Amino acid sequence: MFTRTALLVLKKDFAIEVRSREILYTTLLFALSCVLIFSIAFVKEGEPLLDAAAGILWIAVEFAGTLALGKTFERERYSETLRALLLAPAPRAAIYVGKMLGVVVLLAVAEALLVPLVALLFHAPLLAQPLLLMALVAAGTIGFSSVGTLFAAMLVRARSRDVMLPILLYPMTVPVMIAGVRGTSALMQSPADVPSAIMWIGLLASMDVVFMTIALWTFEPLMTE
Amino acid sequence: MSDFDEVRLLDVSRHFGRRRALSHVSLTARAGDILGLLGPNGAGKSTIIGALATLVAPTSGEIHYGGQRARALGDGLRRHIGLLAHELHLYPELTARQNLEFFAQLYGVHSGPAIDTALERAALADRGHEEVQGFSRGMRQRLALERSLLHHPRLVLFDEPFTGLDDHAVGIVAGRLRELAASGAIVIIATHDLDLADGLVTRVALIREGKLLSDEPAAAGLRARYRSVMGRA
Amino acid sequence: MRKLFMPLLVVATAMFAYAPFMIDQAAYESSMGLVSKIFYFHAPSGMVMLLSAVVCGIASALYLWRRNPGADRLAMASAELTVLYGLIVIATGPLWARKAWGIWWDWDARLTMSFVGWLIAISYLFVRKYGGPGSDKLGAALAVFGTANVPFIYLSVNFWRTLHPKTSVVPTLPPLIRGPFWFSALALFLMYLLLLTARLHLERQRAALDALYLAEED
Numbered sequence: 229m230f231t232r233t234a235l236l237v238l239k240k241d242f243a244i245e246v247r248s249r250e251i252l253y254t255t256l257l258f259a260l261s262c263v264l265i266f267s268i269a270f271v272k273e274g275e276p277l278l279d280a281a282a283g284i285l286w287i288a289v290e291f292a293g294t295l296a297l298g299k300t301f302e303r304e305r306y307s308e309t310l311r312a313l314l315l316a317p318a319p320r321a322a323i324y325v326g327k328m329l330g331v332v333v334l335l336a337v338a339e340a341l342l343v344p345l346v347a348l349l350f351h352a353p354l355l356a357q358p359l360l361l362m363a364l365v366a367a368g369t370i371g372f373s374s375v376g377t378l379f380a381a382m383l384v385r386a387r388s389r390d391v392m393l394p395i396l397l398y399p400m401t402v403p404v405m406i407a408g409v410r411g412t413s414a415l416m417q418s419p420a421d422v423p424s425a426i427m428w429i430g431l432l433a434s435m436d437v438v439f440m441t442i443a444l445w446t447f448e449p450l451m452t453e
Numbered sequence: 454m455s456d457f458d459e460v461r462l463l464d465v466s467r468h469f470g471r472r473r474a475l476s477h478v479s480l481t482a483r484a485g486d487i488l489g490l491l492g493p494n495g496a497g498k499s500t501i502i503g504a505l506a507t508l509v510a511p512t513s514g515e516i517h518y519g520g521q522r523a524r525a526l527g528d529g530l531r532r533h534i535g536l537l538a539h540e541l542h543l544y545p546e547l548t549a550r551q552n553l554e555f556f557a558q559l560y561g562v563h564s565g566p567a568i569d570t571a572l573e574r575a576a577l578a579d580r581g582h583e584e585v586q587g588f589s590r591g592m593r594q595r596l597a598l599e600r601s602l603l604h605h606p607r608l609v610l611f612d613e614p615f616t617g618l619d620d621h622a623v624g625i626v627a628g629r630l631r632e633l634a635a636s637g638a639i640v641i642i643a644t645h646d647l648d649l650a651d652g653l654v655t656r657v658a659l660i661r662e663g664k665l666l667s668d669e670p671a672a673a674g675l676r677a678r679y680r681s682v683m684g685r686a
Numbered sequence: 687m688r689k690l691f692m693p694l695l696v697v698a699t700a701m702f703a704y705a706p707f708m709i710d711q712a713a714y715e716s717s718m719g720l721v722s723k724i725f726y727f728h729a730p731s732g733m734v735m736l737l738s739a740v741v742c743g744i745a746s747a748l749y750l751w752r753r754n755p756g757a758d759r760l761a762m763a764s765a766e767l768t769v770l771y772g773l774i775v776i777a778t779g780p781l782w783a784r785k786a787w788g789i790w791w792d793w794d795a796r797l798t799m800s801f802v803g804w805l806i807a808i809s810y811l812f813v814r815k816y817g818g819p820g821s822d823k824l825g826a827a828l829a830v831f832g833t834a835n836v837p838f839i840y841l842s843v844n845f846w847r848t849l850h851p852k853t854s855v856v857p858t859l860p861p862l863i864r865g866p867f868w869f870s871a872l873a874l875f876l877m878y879l880l881l882l883t884a885r886l887h888l889e890r891q892r893a894a895l896d897a898l899y900l901a902e903e904d
Contacts (some may be wrong), residue, residue, distance in 0.1 A: 229528075233559065240555045244546045248583075261687050274879055303544075311508055312542035316559045317532035375831060387818035394814060399805040400831055402798075403838035410845070412891055427845070435838050446827050452508040453820065469819050471899045 230325075233318035235325025238333075244303065245334070245392055252365040255338050261307040277334035281352030285367070286405055288342055289335065293372055294394050296334050300327065305384050322329045324447040328377040335369050337401075357415045360425050364415070367432035368408040374439040375400050382450045407432045412437060456533055457485040457519025458605055460505060465514035467500055467663075474500040476663040477514070479646070482641055482656070487634045489654030489671070490643040491679060497663040498643035499538075502612045505641065506536045518608070532560060535606030539613045541597035545586035549596050552585060553603065560604035566619050571599040574629075590617035598626060602633070609633055611642045613647045626655050647652060649676040659683065691883055698880055701873040705866075712866040721785040728778040730871035732800065734878045735771035736766045737835075739803060739861035742810070743833025755893065758822055761829055763885035765810045767878060772804035796845040801837050806832040 245251055270280035304310040304327075306335060313323045343365070347354035354361060379396050383389040411428030414421040456595050460482050467475040475497045479501045482527045490498045503509035504516060507523050515522055515561065523530055536542075543552050553571050557564040572581045576597040583594060595619055602609070611630075615623055630653065636642045644650055650657075657675065661681050709726045742764035748757035779797065780790040791797065810832070814825045 229561075233612070236555065236558050240544070240547075243551060243555075244544060248832070249547050305548075307545065308538060309539035309542050309544060311534070311540075312556070313559075314508060315506060315531050315534060315536060316560070317528050317530070318559075337520055344674050378827065378831075382824050385818075385820055386813075386824060388816060392813065396809050396828055398736040399802050399809060400828075400835060402802045403835060406842040410842075431841060431845075434724070438834055438838075439831070442830060445832065446750060450823055450827055452507075453505060468900055473900050476900075588820045 229318045230322045233316055233322035233331065234325040236330045237313065237323055240331065241300070241327070241330040242333075251286075251296055251303075252337065253336060254299065255292045255296045256341060258295050259288045259342055260345075261321070261340055262288040262291050263342070263349065267349065273313060275366045276350040276352070279348050279413045279416070281350040282409045284345045284414060285349065285354070285412060286408045287343060287370075288346075289339060289365075289369065290372060290398070290401065290405060291333050291375060292338055293331070293369075294397060296329060296331060296338075297373075297376045297397075298390060300331060301336075301380045301384050310381070310384055320451055321421070324381065324417065324443060325382040328373050328443075329382065331373045331377055332369055336366075339365055339369065352411070353416050353418065356418070357418060357422070360420075360422065361412070361415055362450060364391055364408065364411045364425065364429050367429055367436060368404055368411075370430055370436045371404040371439055372401050374436060376445050378450070381447070382433045385453070387451075404435060407435070437447070447448050457521070458607070458610055458637070458639070460641075461517045462501070463505070463515045463517065465501075465511045467497075467509060467512050473663045475504070475511070475575065478660075478665045480516075480658055480665060482639045482640050484637045484658050485634050486643075486660060487630055487640040487642065487654045489650045490658050490660055491643065491645070491647065491650060492660035493645055493683075496660045498645075498660055499612055500663075501660075502536070502538070502610045502641070502643050504513060505608065506534055506610055507531060507684055512628060529584055533607040534610065535601040535604065535608070536610045537598055537601040537612065537614055539591050539616060543585050543593060543597055543600065546584060547567060548582050548584055549575075549583040549588070552596065553600055556600050557603050562604050567603060571603060574638060575599045576625075580647060591619060591622050594618055595622065595625070600627065602629075607638055609638050609640045610641070613644055615644065623649060625639045643669075645678050647679055691880065694876060695880055698873060698876040701869070701876065705870055705873055706785070708866040708869055714864050721782055724782045726777050726867055726870040727874075728729055728775060728782060729867070731771045731774040731778070731875045732796075733871060734874050735768055735775055735800070735803070737875075738768040738771060738882075739807060739836070740833060742768060742807070742820065742829050744830035746833075750826040750830060752825065758826070758881075758885055759889035759893065761826065762814065762889060763882050765807050765814075765825075765829065766885060767809040767881055769811060770881075771874075772800065772807060776804060785812065795840075799839050800842045803836070806835070871877070 265283040266280070266287065267276075269415055270277045270284065301310070302312070316323070343354055343361070347350060376397055379400075380393055383392050383396075386392060407428045411425050412430070414424040414428065462478050462480045465475055466473065478497075478501065480501075490501055492498055499658045500509055504511055518526060518530060544555075547555070549572065550568060553568045554564050557567055569578070575592075575598070577592060577596060581590075585596065588596070594614075598614065609630075612628060618626065622677045626650070630640055630642070632653070642650070642654065654671045656669070657671050657678075658668045659679060661683060672678070709723055712723075712726075736800070742761045745761035745764060747756040748754050749761060779800075784790050784794065806828070809830050810825050813828060814821050817824050
């Protein structure tokens with residue numbers, strides 16, 4: 229029942245997104261604008277600063293991800309469909325998992341575009357270790373989305389939720405960002421610093437487990453008014 | 454089994470800081486009843502509906518579904534609850550059929566014939582493939598009504614189900630509610646519209662400022678009764 | 687705690703009054719001079735800040751799963767004190783850093799960590815104030831996540847870079863410094879207990895007032 233409900237929610241979000249494509253396009257466009265803005269700060273005399281690419285990639289993911297989270301839950305708020313989802317005869321945490329998977333998939337699409345773009349624009353050897361980079365990005369995205377989905381869901385009923393989400397989310401995801409940025413720049417060194425990268429991936433994976441566990445515990449009590 | 458044939462609020466209160474949304478409400482509804490929760494806006498009707506739907510946790514007091522608390526009955530309890538609120542719980546970007554299919558699957562209802570019947574009942578049989586955002590309020594309302602009943606809930610909770618409906622549609626909805634009650638559902642409607650409640654409800658609970666002022670069988674002259682109870686308090 | 691409040695207040699006041707003499711008597715660290723005395727204030731405040739944050743996290747978890755209103759009040763009071771002690775840490779740190787490292791701020795492990803922790807505590811208060819109805823639970827979830835996050839922040843910033851004196855500094859203090867240090871730590875901890883008690887008392891009064899308003903309505 230749990231898995232089925234989670235997958236149904238994911239499928240439903242996918243069906244809506246296929247029809248409107250609004251969240252995907254806004255997320256991509258926003259990520260692109262971020263990259264443009266950072267190029268102003270981190271390019272000196274035509275040459276990008278060393279290591280800037282790692283930071284730019286992750287900050288673009290974090291900013292675009294916040295936007296996507298806000299938009300996803302705005303959709304559930306509009307006709308109070310979140311309440312209808314909570315009425316489903318399944319563990320309520322399944323709703324959380326479904327929504328989180330949707331955000332992860334969306335960010336994965338955005339990252340598939342962002343990574344080559346940042347590599348290209350900032351002369352960064354991001355794709356030197358493609359498998360390790362994928363593992364790092366996946367672990368980081370899951371960590372960000374696990375906290376982000378819970379916070380965005382609990383803010384649905386709060387006043388000034390648009391402002392609250394980044395204020396609450398950014399400090400909370402600092403370790404995810406540090407691990408992501410440090411891991412990425414370890415991979416960009418020549419030769420790549422594989423042991424460090426694996427250490428960061430491991431740290432991210434343990435964060436994913438802890439964050440998901442707490443989120444699954446807290447979702448039900450948080451969602452009851 | 455998590456089915457039941459009566460719901461009971463036992464001394465239920467809910468407060469937000471200093472504001473009491475509900476104050477010591479005790480109320481029972483049985484299968485076959487159409488219970489009208491009547492009162493002005495902000496009286497606490499929606500809080501009662503939310504609490505019965507397990508979306509709002511009471512600060513104190515208990516709610517029993519056939520003698521058992523929601524916690525004891527588990528997630529399966531929600532299979533027997535249908536809720537139609539003022540916000541219609543529909544995805545505007547999806548078609549009418551997609552909306553119904555999604556919620557049918559969520560409740561584990563075998564879709565297909567159930568969806569066709571629901572679309573027909575909502576008088577939308579030929580518009581099932583259209584996006585809900587193109588529908589008028591009345592059409593959405595009819596669709597939302599059928600959506601909330603897809604899984605044949607035992608406890609039917611309606612929060613202001615008549616807003617935005619024309620007389621004809623109101624007649625249809627009222628007929629549907631009578632049908633549900635006759636087939637053994639517990640129907641509870643929250644509304645501030647006395648004209649619509651009159652003649653439909655079988656029991657009346659008058660509520661103001663979170664308090665239950667009166668709980669009685671419906672009788673002729675509802676408006677006069679409402680005025681005298683509300684005026685007295 | 688209420689019976690102990692006055693005696694403890696007297697003790698704490700006396701300790702605060704005596705602390706400057708004790709710190710003055712403590713061994714003079716030649717390389718740093720007078721600025722090294724900030725240590726007696728800075729490090730214990732950091733310890734109390736961490737303690738207070740953990741109290742807030744545990745109380746929040748109790749509130750979220752047990753719906754214990756007392757735990758909510760404790761979480762609120764602890765969060766405020768975390769912000770207060772965090773402010774002491776963040777204000778005194780740079781004064782020392784300017785002398786020791788020649789810069790006001792450095793993105794080293796502990797500085798980053800205190801900054802992030804302080805920011806989370808502030809965002810907790812922000813949610814409680816501006817979150818509207820239901821903000822008690824929002825805050826609780828934030829505190830639970832924040833507390834669970836502490837080890838990760840610690841690990842990630844430590845792997846990242848470290849400039850700050852290590853945790854091992856405190857246990858290996860020379861005796862002439864150790865005495866005054868733990869004296870200051872105890873004084874600041876007593877102040878924490880007193881403020882917490884006073885703050886909890888205020889919250890309890892508020893809750894009682896709310897209950898009276900509710901009773902009046904009935």
